Amino acid sequence: MRIGELAKATGTKAETIRYYEREGILPAADRTHSNYRDYSGNHLAALTFVRRARQLGFSMAQVRELLALSHHDDNPCEDVDRLVQQQLAEVERKISDLMALREELGRMLRSCQANKIGECQIIGSLGRHSVV
Numbered sequence: 001m002r003i004g005e006l007a008k009a010t011g012t013k014a015e016t017i018r019y020y021e022r023e024g025i026l027p028a029a030d031r032t033h034s035n036y037r038d039y040s041g042n043h044l045a046a047l048t049f050v051r052r053a054r055q056l057g058f059s060m061a062q063v064r065e066l067l068a069l070s071h072h073d074d075n076p077c078e079d080v081d082r083l084v085q086q087q088l089a090e091v092e093r094k095i096s097d098l099m100a101l102r103e104e105l106g107r108m109l110r111s112c113q114a115n116k117i118g119e120c121q122i123i124g125s126l127g128r129h130s131v132v
Helices: 003-010 014-022 041-055 060-070 078-111 121-125
Strands: none
Touching: 003 014, 003 041, 014 041, 041 060, 060 078, 078 121
């Protein structure tokens, strides 16, 4: 399949596919006699794997590691489990940060009962003292 077909099948931009090839994330595609890239089902499977891992928030370094681990069917899952545990901890940290942010924004909104910007507690809490 050509790059446009692979892009459409995976929801990936063609330039991203070329980037993944340059970076060794995807193996280089064979070339047709007309010098077009010719992608196989293996490319489709690998790119689907990469896209899903990225959707789950894994870094490119982690994706590389997961891809490398995926080629060793008989190895134990410890390294994969470790990567997923690290990602889960990062997601939980981000959720905690977002919950704190939500609370702070809610407090700011509840604290402001002003009718004019000059009396606005939100603007004041952001630290605006005077604008030059």
